[in-house]
Amino acid sequence: MSLLRPLLNGYLRLVEKxxxxxxxDVHKIRRDFARTARLLFRAPRRTKITRSRLTGAGEVLRVSPAQTRSDLVIFYIHGGGFIFGSPDTHSAxxxxxxxxxxAAAVLPxxxxxxxxxxxxxxxxVAAAYQAVLDSGVxxxxxxxxxxxxxxxLAFNLLSRLCADAGPLPRALFVFSPLTDFLHEGVSFRENAAREAVLPAAxxxxxxxxxxxxxxxxDPAVSPLRADYRGAPPVWITVGSTEILRDDARRMSTYLQDQNVNVTLVEEHDLPHVWPIFHNFLPEARTTLDALTQWIKQVPSTADES
Structure with missing residues (x-):
């Protein structure tokens, strides 16, 4: 673990948490997070970030690398407790x-x-996903x-697609996901003090x-209660001291029980959604590297048919 990890955790716990x-005031929370994102997070040089509207849906942010070498499209749903955050805060x-x-990314x-x-x-989110399909992807x-x-929301969308026999994505990945709206995981209480970002209350x-x-x-609300039979491979990562640690652990077991191929990566004492700190946290870059390799190894369903 890097020397920056405890320093970042300390700052987040003492200041941001x-x-x-x-x-x-949700408007203040939104302004503060947007300001923090502009100050701290930077996309790689020559990354193209454009805002556009999808036919049949709302606006999306398109993020394209300097060189596109793949037909893959990352359809990414930002976090923020359902009350703040935006594609702009997560674009870097x-x-x-x-x-x-x-590969390009689309953030609704x-x-x-x-x-x-x-x-x-x-x-x-569901309308944007369908609009991406309708655009020819x-x-x-x-x-x-x-x-x-x-x-x-990513799990909500996946369960909808499984239920409706809709066109399934090649794979799904999530960072520090919320999967249980009843907060019944032991870590929600056990890690309340150790959690670096999210105040449990x-x-x-x-x-x-x-x-x-x-x-x-409701299974349409809590991913931990939905049906994922027939779902593509899933990759989950979470920190050991997060209040959502058991949301990830329990979701992994739940998916395995439905015969879904799951990879759970639990890292020691890393903050909530740490890959967002990729500009200065080595562990964030390592996680993005590992995720990249996992995505590259997931076979296309078109190749399997």
């Missing part, structure tokens, strides 16, 4: 992944809570991804804003 814990991380793969803008609670976000060339709340509040009375046990 406390700030998030005491703030109830996707630029780093896109560069490694030589989805409506945020509390202004637009469930099911607005998943409706927007083959499903077997799509790599579905997400982080935190975006990880929940605030995570519950964000979920309440998003659900707005919807049943947290």
């Amino acid at each position: 406390r700030k998030l814990a005491r703030t109830r 991380m996707l630029g780093a992944l896109a560069q490694r793969l030589g 803008y989805y409506r945020l809570a509390p202004e637009a609670p469930f099911p607005a976000a998943i409706q927007d 083959a499903a077997h060339n799509i790599i579905l991804g997400g982080d935190s709340a975006g990880g929940a 605030q995570a519950g509040l964000m979920a309440e804003m998003y659900l707005a009375g919807a049943n947290p046990s």
Whole structure:
């Protein structure tokens, strides 16, 4: 582990986590995170980032590397507790992944809570996914991804596709995903103090804003209760001291029980969604490298047929 890891954890725990814990103004949370992203996160040189509108859906952010060498398209759903974050705050991380793969990324803008609670976000994400297919991208060339709340939405989308026999992506990957809206994992309490980013109480509040009375046990809400039979390979990573550690562990077991090919990578004491710190955290770059190799090794369903 690098020397930067404990320094970053300390800063996040003392500054960002406390700030998030005491703030109830969602507009301030959004402004603060957007400002932090602009200051700290940089995409690789010559990365092309453009905003556009998909026919039949809303706006997306397209992230393309300096050299495109692959037909793959990363369809990535940003996190932010369903109330903040945007494709703009996550574009640098996707630029780093896109560069490694030589592939483009598409990040949908989805409506945020509390202004637009469930099911607005998943409706927007599902419409964007279909619009990407309608634009001519083959499903077997799509790599579905997400982080935190975006990880929940990625699993929500995957379960919808499995249920509807819709065109399935080649694979799915998630960073520090939320999978249980009841927060029944032991780590939600066990890691409350050690968690570097998410204050447990605030995570519950964000979920309440998003659900707005919807049943947290509904399989359309909690990925840990949905059906994934027939799903493509899944790659999950989480930190050992995250409050969502057991969301990842339990999701991995749940998927394996449904005969889904799952890779779970649990790293020691890394902060929530650490790949976003790729500009200065060695472990973030290592994780992106490992994910890249995993994606390259996943066979295309078109090749298998």
